[in-house]
Amino acid sequence: MADLTEEQRKSYWRYNIRLTATLLIIWFVVTYLISGLWAGWLNQFVFLGFPLGYYMAAQGSLAIFVIEIAVYAYLMNNLDRKYGINEGGEV
Numbered sequence: 001m002a003d004l005t006e007e008q009r010k011s012y013w014r015y016n017i018r019l020t021a022t023l024l025i026i027w028f029v030v031t032y033l034i035s036g037l038w039a040g041w042l043n044q045f046v047f048l049g050f051p052l053g054y055y056m057a058a059q060g061s062l063a064i065f066v067i068e069i070a071v072y073a074y075l076m077n078n079l080d081r082k083y084g085i086n087e088g089g090e091v
Contacts, residue, residue, distance in 0.1 A: 004085075008083060016079075023072060026064070027065065030060075030065075031061055034061070035053070035057040038053070039053030040053060
């Protein structure tokens, strides 16, 4: 692992916290607002033959979660490369 200055460590951690907070906000909106509170209203729309509220609760929110995991991994890997951090065993 690269030797980072205190400022680099703080910057790295701030980015990680901001990214995590952003993804948690998206998770909250999708899970509780769209798939929960607004599901009844969304059911007036149809997506792939299903009411949209039902679809978001059954499939859409899961797809969003998988996308969030991929986005987090991608962005953190980019940040690791920027700071010279190597956890994958690559040289």
